[in-house]
Every structure is written in C-alpha cells, then in structure tokens.
Amino acid sequence: MNPEANTAGEVSAVEVSHLTKVFSLGLKREYVVAVDNLSFHVKAGEVYGLIGPNGSGKSTTMKVVLGLMAPSKGSAKVFGLDSGDIRARNEIGFLPENPYFYKHLSGAETLRFYGKLCGMKGRDLERRVDELLKLVDLEGAATRRLGGYSKGMLQRIGLAQALVQNPRLVILDEPTAGVDPIGSRQIRDLIMRLRDEGYTVFLCSHLLEQVQEVCDRVGILFRGRMRREGALEELISVDSQTSITLEGASPELLGKIRELVQRDEGTSLVAEGHPRTSLEHLFVRIAERGEDPQP
C-alpha cells in the first residue's frame, strides 16, 4: 500500500513518518534530539493542530515539512511530494510566528512580491491581490507600508501572503501569538473560512483554547514525541459525563430534573451552576458589540 495514502486511498496533505531531527551543539559532540521518531498525517481538507509547550519540537516539525530543514531520519511529505521538493512549496502557504515582512513595502506590494515569487503576473496577480486584501479585510490599508501595521494586521497580511498562489495546504505557526483578542478572533474566523473553502490547515500552537476552537484533529507533542493524537471531541470529551445547558429554566423545572436524577440508579449530579464565558469571549463582546456583560 502506498504509505502516503490514508485508508480512503486519498493522498494525505501532510505525511510525517518516523521523523527524527537531531541538532549538534557547536563543535562539541553534544546533541539535542528535537523531534524523536514522530509520525502523523494531516488529511486533505481538515484543520490539524499540533500543540505542545515551547520547545516541544513543533516549530522544528513545521520547518521540516516546509523544507527549511532536512530530517535527520524519517521523512515528511506534502501531497505525496518529498518536503525538500520545490514543487511541494507550491502547495504550501506558510505564515511564520510573528512574521516580519519587508517594512518598506505596502500591503498590496507585499502580496504582489510573494505572488511574483510564485510565478504569478499581470492581471491575474492584481485580481488575486485584490481578492486577498478583501478576504483579510485590509483593503483600506493596502497602500500603507507594513511598518505602520499593527500585529493583528501583520498577521492577516501574512495569512493573505500565504494564500497568494492558492495553495492546497496552509501552515500556520502560532497564528495568534501576541495578537489582541479581537485580532485573534478575526484570524480564527479566517481559519474557519479556509476550512470551509476546502483548504487543509496545519497549525502549531501552545494556546490550547485556540486549537480547541478550530481544529478537527490535534496532536499533542511533548519533548519531541507525540503523546496523544486524535479527533478533538475524542480527546476532550469525558465519555462518562454529559452536560445540559438550559436557558430560562424555572426553579421548578430544575427541581424536577434533580428529582429524576436522584431516582435513577447509577447516575449522580456532579456539578450544577451558571456556565461561564471565557475571558476572551467576554472581552470581545464588550469591545465589539458594546454589549452589557451583565446577564
């Protein structure tokens, strides 16, 4: 069987198998194993999140997939192409962590620059630049130089840059690091849209909440090894427990429910209370909608 293909016979967007990356420290014979025999795959069309603390090997894995680093052992493939193959690069759009583009270029010029690098030109390129500026909501800042962009805007122009050649796979490294909650939400929404439009998204993050919100599947990396991997629901749901959220329930109804639970053998009420929104949600609600946070 073709190792790059998953069970459905479809080629994986990313196929990492037995990847090991070792760095030597200076001239001394000392080594650091950054990634240790790592295997996983990202299916075409899904949002895959690689999570783990700083230094767990996420960025190294990503750089190997991008062809910026060569594996010490094992392999990384992108749509069946070796990650070192330049054709693989056409299929990838990459947004690095805290990207610094040329500050002297405007948003539109940045997109044009990267588009030309991908062999685009003329009216096709101009049309694509306009589309992307619209997509990331930076039409108003198209002619402003990146030196004057906020972090969130940089992240969005970075995402547009990643999409310029219309790649099949988008790789995002800590896409919301250092971005304020509103900017962070905009980026999250963009990722959701990318998935809806059929892109495969592979992202790395140490912000668990973010991963939880957007990813179909996640892998948890720790000290260079995959500790857990699977569909998000499988990983975070507690199978033996169920929660019901009600709105406008009267004390009488709640009393009845409690009664029912008590009557059932083998069922016990673990917790009861008002659900809490996350601080991020709260902040966004106040800032964006002027909504009164009090219920």
Added chain:
Amino acid sequence: MSDEAPPPNPEPDRATPAPAPGARPVPLFSFGRVATIASGTVTQLVRMKTFYFLLAFAAVVVAAGNFNLPATPAKELSMIKKVSFGTMDIFAWLFAIVATALLIPRDQEDRTLYTILSKPVRRIEYLLGKLGGVLVVVGVSLLAMYAICAVMIGAREALFVAAEVEAMTADGRYSDAEIAEQVGLIRQQGLRAELGIAVLASFFKAAVVAAVTIFLSTFASSSLFTIIVSILVFLIGHAHSMATSFWLHETNNSVFVQMLVKLIKILIPDFQLFSFSEGIVQGEPVVYALVWQMGAVTGAYLLVFLLLSLLVFVDKEF
C-alpha cells in the same frame, strides 16, 4: 463560534478558487523570480534612504572643487579628479559591503527568509536576486556620483580654460598654436570620456566585494560580523603585491610565514588589481583589452563566489 463576531468578508465564495488537483510544475530556474527578488532588494535599499549618501558625496566633490591651491589649473583639476574618483571608489565598495551584509542576515533575523523560501523559490535564485539588486543599486549610485563629478570637473575645466585663454590673448605674445597647446594641457586633466572606464573599474571592484560579502553572510549570523570580516578581507586583499615583495622574496623569513602569505594570497581575492581606475584618473591612456580582461576576471569572481555561497546556503537550516 462565529456567532459572536461577523466574518471580516461577507463574500466567501469569491476569494478562493477550488484547489488545484495535482502538483504544479516549477521551472528549474526562473529569471522572473530572480528579477522579483532583485527589484525587491532595490526597492528596499531605495526606501531605506540609502541614496542620501550621495549628498555626502556631493559635499566632498564640492569641497574638492574649491581647494584653491597655488597650483596650475592642470594640477588643480587632477586633484579634484583624484579626490572625487577616490571617494567614489570608497563609497562604492563600502556601500556594496554594507548593503549586502544587511540584506541576507536581516532577512534571516526577521524571518522574512522563511516566507520567501517557503514559496517555490530556489536558493540560487534568492542569492542571485539579492546580489543583482545590490549591484543595480551600486551601479546606479556610481552613475549618479559620476554625474556629480562630471558637473564639477566640467565646470572647473571650463572656468580654467576661459581664464587661461583670456590671460594668454590679453598679452598678445602667444600664437594660437601655443594657446591651443596650453588649453590641451588643461583638457588633458579635465573631463574625458576615459573617466567612464574608471567608474567601470570601481564597479568591478564593488561587484567582487559584494559577491565575497554574500559568501561571508551565508556563514555569518549577524550583519555586524559580516561587515567587519568583509572589510578586513578587503583590506588584506589590497596587500597581496606588497606581501609578495616583502615576505616571499626575502630569504630570511621562516617557511611558516611564507606558507601563511601564500595561503592568504590563494584564499583572498586580489582587490588591488581592481584599482586600475587610479591610472585612468591620472590621465594614463586606457588599454581597452586589459579592461575587458578585468571584466572577465570580475565575472569569474562573481561566478565562483556565488557557487561557493550556494554550496553553504543550499541546505542551510533556518
């Protein structure tokens, strides 16, 4: 989740066409990509306001144009030429080193390099584009500096010739032939077409320096390191012929010293060879065959140092 914030763009279906089915081919080498990186580099250097150094150059030339020494017009013109072309030469190579050293390590520090290399760009195309961009800017700066010099020298020359002709005709003692002879002496040191070849010589030198700097910057992790080492290499590269006559032709030097000098001669380019603009500026006749041969040597240096840079850069990990 998107119930709380509206998507930034309400027309999702327009933004992205359906993903392509198979791997798109990438040409082995694309001049278009090289040109894109080169023009990006030119834009970068221009917008970094590097051309302001031309103002400093103009100041030097104006100062040189007003020495007002008790010297003959020919001598004064010769001094103006030497100062302006000497300064031009320094500005060209120094600019080539600093600009080149700023570009690649900076792209790396800023992680811009990641985004460029994660596009279908070959590393040789990146290196060529960067070098090409620097050379375009150096070339344009040299032409601009040449224009500044030409205005100054041309103006002084016209002034000197007019004054000399006036002095000689007022006396009435000199024949037209003698006046023409005297004017010829001044014109000899004035604005001549051969000076363009001196500019070309400075360009050759700056091009080789830039190629060496690119090579060094593929090792280096910082701009400062690259600049310092490049300048050092440049200075040592001027001492080849002196070192040869000092250490290699003397019998009392140890074998170790002789080996060291030979090693340095082999590893470091002979930059002094590229100083042939000095002779041209002094008014010596240009031997064009030699100029073209120096052009070929320059080409060889560029080629070799690009290959060397590629060798280090091709699978450098970031």
Added chain:
Amino acid sequence: MKRLFQILPRPLLALALLGGFGLLRTPVEQGLRTRLVEANLLLPPPAQGALEQMGQSALMGTLGGLRPLVATYLTLEAFGHFSTKSWDSLRQTYQIITSLEPRDETHWTSVVWHLGINATANMETSQNLPAFERERRFREYAFQAIELAERGIAQIPDSVAIRIQLAEVYREKLKDDCAVARVYGELMDLPGAPGYSRRFHGYFLARCPGHEEEAYAHLMGLYREGEHQHLPTLIKEIKNLEEALAIPKEFRIPNPDPDLMRTAPGEAPASAPSQLQTLPGGIVVP
C-alpha cells in the same frame, strides 16, 4: 563521492574550492597585474624604503586602495608647510607623496618648483640666517630640487613638465646656461614638448661656452623652417653668433638686427642662403 559530499562540512568544502580557484587565478592575475603596471594603469607596490618613511596614514592608504586620496591629503599638508616656509618638512612630505603616486607628474613638478624656486628665493631674502648659511642652504635646496626632478624623470621618462621645471631651476637660480640647454635639448623632441623648447635649446646653447657652433647650426636649422621661426630673439641670437663665429658676410642672414631696426619678421627680405650645407669652419647646417 556523493557520500563524501554529504559528510564534509560545507564550509570546509567551500574553503577547499576557494583554494582551488585561488590556485587557478593567481597566474592569470599575475599576468594581468604585470600588464596593467606596464600600461601605467596600476601602481606597483611602493619601494620598501618608501614604506618605512611613509608613516601610518600613508601605509593605511596603500593597504586600503586609497593611495590617490592619501596623496591628495598630503598635498594639502605640503601646502601648509609651504605657507609656513618649512622646507624640510615639505620635502619629506613630497617624498611620501611621490612614492605613493610616482606616476603623477604634477607631484614632481610641484616639489621641484617648491624647493628649486620658492625655497631658494626664501634663502635669498631671508633675514634670519647669516649669509654663509643662507648661501649653503640655497645651494642645498637647488640641488635637492634637481635630484628630485631627476628621480621624477626616471619615473616618467617622457615628462616634459618636470624637465621644464628643472630647466627653470638651472636658469633662474643656478644661472647654468649649459644645463638649461641640455635639459631643453632632452625635452624638445619629446611628444607634447612646447613649440618654444627648440628655440630655447638654441638660445641657451649659444650662451654655453664652447657650444657656439652647435648653437649656430641648430638656430639656422630653425631659421630655415620658415618665417614663423623668424622671431626677434632668434634673429638676434643668430646675429650674435655670426659675429662670434666670424661667419662670412655672404653666408649671413639678410634680416636686419632687431635691436637696431625693429622689423616684423614677415617683412624681412627672405633671400636667405639656402643651398649651403657646410659653412666655413666646418659648421654643418641641417
């Protein structure tokens, strides 16, 4: 091979290739250097003695390829020495300048002019020194000027300007007509020599004892070139020589003595003796 390529650290491999390129290019560059130096486009390395005198700034200039700039800077410095009449410092500075740029004629002419004309004039008028010392230094500066001029001529063998400056020192300061005549004799056939240099050679040769016949032959040669050479001084010098050499009347030029009757050269009767090649006394007129 591929394995080796992978094992060897890339910087080491690059260094090895750099060495190989170095070995290949060295002979080519050596040849080019020789031809560039021959064409005077490139300066040879300064002589060892010069380097020792040079001092740090000049040495740096040589190393950094800034020779013309350092030389110009030192020229300004030398001008400072000229304004303070520090002639010895001026000579030392010019020694460095000329070793930095031995092919620049203007450095040689400047230093010969400074020492041979300005420094000697200063000694003639200086009130601070006793007469004997002034005379001694006068001769010293004049001879230093001559020596520097000769070194310059050795560097630039067909330099007209250095020779003219040298002739000035002989003429104006040392009053050595024979030397002036010799110098003009050297320079008159060089490319770019001024038109008057052949006449000057004759004039000063005429005043050099024992060379009257040679001078007469030379000046007659010029006279025969046509009316454009019939300048009053030339006529006068020939007249003087005709007297001194007792040239028979029929062989003398028909022009009137310009001191007795000022006539424009064009108006002079042009029936000069033309066939004669050998004059009495064995004087050969070219």
